[in-house]
């Protein structure tokens with residue numbers, strides 16, 4: 001089969017590799033019909049996540065048709081249409097039983113690596129380095145799904161793939177980001193980063209009753225989508241903009257009730273602090289660039305809630321924890337507890353409350369995937385979200401995969 005493989009930092013290639021096989025009774029083999037590149041795949045592309053090995057198959061956002069199931073999988077049969085959550089959970093451990101699915105104790109065979117860094121390991125992830133289990137990802141024609149009696153969400157409607165695919169990660173991840181922000185009716189919420197997770201966090205904040213959402217980014221195509229979802233936008237790259245002051249002005253002088261950091265590890269800033277992070281990260285004196293986290297801690301109102309769906313990997317420098325303490329803020333973070341969110345969010349899509357496909361800018365064949373990684377990393381050609389059909393080599397060749405201006409779409413039909 002064909003698969004999108006990580007070959008080294010900023011090196012992605014499509015290779016012919018062996019088809020996956022059932023290894024355990026609880027496995028299923030899925031024929032992938034649609035997969036997507038995630039913003040967090042760019043951390044892998046940029047070489048920021050350790051323990052990647054040359055030839056690793058990428059991809060944790062995918063869906064498809066059940067091809068084969070192990071004898072322990074009774075809930076699925078060949079031909080079922082399924083979306084697969086990006087976290088892998090056993091369904092039986094203390095954490096799965098406690099609805100903390102992304103903290104599953106049993107799915108990461110390389111837990112010892114994570115334990116040396118973090119004390120304990122979270123759940124395994126598809127296609128996301130050997131720290132997270134070393135499972136092959138879904139940017140391929142077939143994928144082995146372990147614990148398939150627990151994870152896959154059956155799609156029993158005729159909605160097209162593009163409307164349900166993002167249940168695999170970015171919609172639940174943005175939604176959990178908003179839930180963790182403890183939003184009360186009428187609250188003012190600020191969201192850093194208007195990539196896919198940020199856009200779903202904005203939409204979810206309104207679904208949860210926010211009165212006003214303020215979104216921060218610098219790319220015009222993303223800011224335009226954020227406005228489509230109803231946010232007031234701030235372009236932080238404009239020289240005369242102070243984010244802290246702007247947020248204070250937009251929140252009656254007290255600061256936002258909730259702040260959501262949808263940026264994480266690779267924050268960008270023109271400021272001296274931004275440069276400081278870049279230098280320290282390059283010299284490996286700091287693993288993450290926590291610029292957004294610092295700014296959010298500064299901006300948030302006293303007693304507010306800071307939610308962090310953006311991914312962090314390691315040790316942070318110069319985070320003003322005293323400010324967080326002094327203002328008595330609440331913080332919530334972590335990987336998404338996918339398994340508890342899939343069904344309720346599918347119901348929202350089926351009811352027509354939200355059309356997740358609105359943010360797709362590019363639909364490509366598998367052989368175009370390496371180019372699309374490069375393009376998205378450089379933020380070229382208005383990329384907002386890339387979807388791959390692994391069974392076609394090339395799609396939309398005349399526009400290099402771009403479908404049409406995303407600004408013609410709406411999130412809430």
Ligand SMILES: [Zn+2]
Nearest residue numbers: 038040061169
């Ligand atoms: Zn993702």
Ligand SMILES: [Zn+2]
Nearest residue numbers: 090093096104
């Ligand atoms: Zn578990």
